[in-house]
Structures are given as structure tokens and as C-alpha cells.
Amino acid sequence: MMFLAIILVIALFYYAVRQPVPGVSPSCGKRDALDVLRERYARGEMDAAEFRARREELSR
Numbered sequence: 662m663m664f665l666a667i668i669l670v671i672a673l674f675y676y677a678v679r680q681p682v683p684g685v686s687p688s689c690g691k692r693d694a695l696d697v698l699r700e701r702y703a704r705g706e707m708d709a710a711e712f713r714a715r716r717e718e719l720s721r
Contacts, residue, residue, distance in 0.1 A: 694719055 698719065702712040 695716065698712065698715055701707055702709075707715070
């Protein structure tokens with residue numbers, strides 16, 4: 662019986678850890694260079710011409 666309780670606790674812990682965190686995208690750690698470029702443009706760190714030039718460079 663104790664073995665079953667331990668398995669249940671481990672299963673519940675595993676399930677709780679595997680659930681996505683609200684507000685965090687599943688691919689949070691998997692941003693590519695174009696995502697970073699878009700974010701920087703959205704924050705106003707570069708103008709439209711620089712954004713287009715860098716996007717062109719990344720698409721090569």
C-alpha cells in the first residue's frame with residue numbers, strides 16, 4: 662500500500678511540473694533570430710529600414 666502511495670505522489674508531482682505556466686509560451690526558450698529581430702523592432706530599438714535590412718540578411 663505504501664508503494665502505491667509513493668507512486669501516486671511521484672505521478673502527481675510529474676503532472677504538476679509538466680503543466681504549462683500561464684503566460685509563458687511553450688517555445689519560450691526556442692526563439693530564433695527573426696523572433697528576436699521582431700521584438701527589437703516592436704520595442705522601437707530600430708527603424709523600419711534597419712528591420713527590413715536585417716530581415717533580408719537573415720533570410721539568405
